[in-house]
Amino acid sequence: MELLPEELFYKEIDAKDFIRDYLRDSSVSISGGKDSLVAMDLSMRAGIKKFIFGNTTLTYPGTLEYLDKLEKNYDIKIDRATPERPFMDLVKDIGYPSRRLRWCCEVYKFGPLTHYVLENKIKYLITGIRAEESVRRKKYEKISKNPLIPAVQINPILEWTEADIWNYIKHYELPYHPLYDIGYTRLGCWLCPFQNKDDFKRLKDKFPNLYETLITSLTENVKKFGKVGVRELNDYVNNFGWLTNALPIRNIKKGNVEFSKNHKETKYKITCFNKKVFLKILSNIELLKKNSNSVTIDIENYEINLKSSSLNINKVLIFAEKQANCVGCGACKSLCPKSAIKIRYNQIRIDFSKCSYCLNCLKTDKLRAGCISRNYAPIRSKFAVRDIDGEHASFEKNLLESDGLIKTRIKLHEVKAKLSNFFINTLKEQPRYSEINNIYTFSTNNLFITIRKKQGFTYVDLKCDDAEKNLNLLINVLKK
Structure with a gap:
C-alpha cells in the first residue's frame, strides 16, 4: 500500500481529531456519493456508531444496493429517513420544482432528516460537504447550522479537494458507488432541476426508463395544471424549459x-x-x-x-x-x-x-x-x-375582490384578445369593458374579470359563482 501524500496524511489526522470532539449523540449523513463515503470512513475510525441515509425516492439505480454493500463491508447499520410521499406521486398535486421554485429539498431532504434527528436525539450531523463543490459551499464553516434541521452540522472534510477524496479512497480501497466508473462525477437526485441538459442526455442514454418516466410525468403535469404560460409543450418538456420555468x-x-x-x-x-x-x-x-x-x-x-x-x-x-x-x-x-x-x-x-x-x-x-x-x-x-x-x-x-386568480406569462394584450373573442364568439355576449389605471375589466351579468400586469406576469382575477368551474373554463380559453 502506497503512503498517503503528506498533506493528505495530516488532513486525515486533523479530520479524525475534529470528529472526536463530537462523538456523543452524533450521526453521519450518507448520500451514496464519494464525499460522504470518506466522511463515513473517517467517522468510523474516530468512533462514530450511527449513520443515516436520506432516501429522496430519486436515487440513481443501484444506490440502495450499494448501501447494503456498505453495511455488509463495514458491519454497520445505516438508518433510512424516508419522506411521506414518493416524489413522482407528490408532483401530481403540487407540480414540478424548478430553479425558481425549489421546494424539493425541504420535502425530501430536510423534513425526513429532521424527523430522524428529533426521534433519535441527534445533536450533531457529520457531513461530506466540501467548499470546493460550489460557490455557496465556499461560505460554509466546519461547524455550521441549517435552520431547517435541529442539529449542528459538522463538516470535517470541508477543505479537502476532489483529488484528496480520490487519493483517500484508493489508499484505503474504499468501496465507492459504481456509477463513478461510467462517467458520473456527482450523485444526487437523478432529476435535480439544477442539472444541465448534458446531464439529462446522459440520463436518457444510461437510464432510458427513468428518462421516459420523467417525460411522461412532465407531460401529464402540464395537461393537469394547464398550458397557460407554457408557449410550446415540446420546449417545456423535451427541451427542459421546466428547469427554469414554473406552471401558472x-x-x-x-x-x-x-x-x-x-x-x-x-x-x-x-x-x-x-x-x-x-x-x-x-x-x-x-x-x-x-x-x-x-x-x-x-x-x-x-x-x-x-x-x-x-x-x-x-x-x-x-x-x-x-x-x-x-x-x-x-x-x-x-x-x-x-x-x-x-x-x-x-x-x-x-x-x-x-x-x-x-x-x-x-x-x-x-x-x-x-x-x-x-x-x-x-x-x-x-x-x-x-x-x-x-x-x-x-x-x-x-x-x-376575487373568487379565483390565474397568474400567467401570456402577454396582457393577448389575454385581452382571447377573452374578447371568447365572450363575443363563444358566449355570444357583448361584455362591458373598461380600463382604469392600466387595470382592464370584462363583465357580464354572471362574470367579472379583471386583468392587470405585475412583475412580468399577467394576473386574471375572477369574481363569479362556481369559481373553480369558471377558472378551468378560462384556462382552456387562454390555452388556445
Missing part, C-alpha cells in the same frame, strides 16, 4: 377570515365554502383553541368563531390555508420541536399529547408561507381576509 398559478377562494380588534382581544370568524375544507380545519382546531379565550363552532354554516388576545390575523390565515392546501408532503414536520406533526392519509394531523402550542408550525421564516403546497402548488386554496371594522388586511387586499 390559480388561486381559488375557499372561504373568508373576518376579524375585529378592540383594546383587549381580537375576534375572528373563519367561514368555509364547503364541508370538506371545514372538516380539514376542524381536525386541528385545538391548536387555535389553546391560544384563544373562547371558541364556538357552527357546524351547519361551516363557521368557527374565536376570541384571542395572543393570535394575530396572519397566524389565523396561515392556519386556515395550511389545512386547506395540505397534501401530506411532510415538510412542516421540520418546524415542530416536539415531533407532534404527523401525516395521516396525506393530511396534517397534530398529536396534541406532544404539542406545546408554540405555533412554530405557523411561522414562515424557515418554510415559506409555512406550507409547501400553499406557497408552490399551481392550484392554491385561499381565504379572503376582511377587517369587519372597515379596513382590508393589506397583504390580502387583491385576493378579497
